[in-house]
Amino acid sequence: MSRSLTTSSQMPSRHKVPGGxxxxxxRLRDPHATLLVDHVDILxxxxxxxxxxxxxxIDTAMILPNRMHMIWHLPDQDADxxxxxxLIKSAFSRNLPDSVTPQSEGRANAIWQRRFWEHLIQDEGDLALHRHLAITAPISAGLAKRAGDWPFSSLYRRNRSQSAQRAARSDRDHLKPGFRPVSEVILDTADLH
Known part of the structure; x- marks a missing residue:
């Protein structure tokens, strides 16, 4: 990782470290809710x-039915x-269908637990541990047998993207020399008009 990680002797109170x-x-208030995966596009x-x-x-993201885990890298000079x-909690809550959320208390307060848990990553080992915790959460929750099978994660999206790239390379490998995929030819002819 190219960022410098902060040691515990450098940590201010509340773990607010610019560039951390x-x-x-x-977590959602209702431990049985499935809002996060039911409305993942809104999230x-x-x-x-x-x-x-x-x-x-976003380094890592894992969205479960009633909670999410994320690892973020904040910009230098910013710890907020x-x-x-x-913003994420309120935008998600405001954009849910009216039938999903009660109108009392305000939508965000009705859906989300008031607080969230944050942990300042200390070093490469700590980062690896927390990536592992996030990635294996669907297995621990009984939602998937393998981490890469859970569709609401950065790992799944990364694996799917890598599979598509491998498939595209494989398709090109089977072409005769000098031939190009139809999609490339179509793009070229569209530029002529």
Whole structure:
């Protein structure tokens, strides 16, 4: 990892370190709810909105029916992960269908647990441990037999993307020299018009 990780002697209170790498767990109030996977597109949009407004990198993401785990890298000079989570939680809650959420208390308060758990990643071993915790969460919850099988994770999306790239390379390997895939030819002819 190219970022420098902070040692515990450098940690200010509340673990707010500009440019830090953090592991987060957020939970829904209802432990039996399935809102996060039922409305994963709304959640993705809320995360995308937060990333556009206040940049951060997602290292790992694991979305379970009633909780999520994420590892973020914050930009240098910025340690305010709380404002990002406020936006994600409120945008997700506001965009759910009316039939899903009670109107009392405010939507975000009705859906999410008030607090979330954060952990400042200390070093490469700590990062590996928390990646493992996130990636194996669907197995621990009895939702998947293998980590890569759970569709609501960065691991699944990464594996699917890598499989598509391998398939594309494999398809090109079977072509005779000088021939190109039809999709490339179509793109070239579209540029002529």
């Amino acid at each position: 790498t953090y592991f987060f767990t957020l 993705r949009s809320a995360v995308s909105l937060a990333r556009k407004r206040w940049a951060f990198e 992960y709380a404002k990002r989570w406020r």
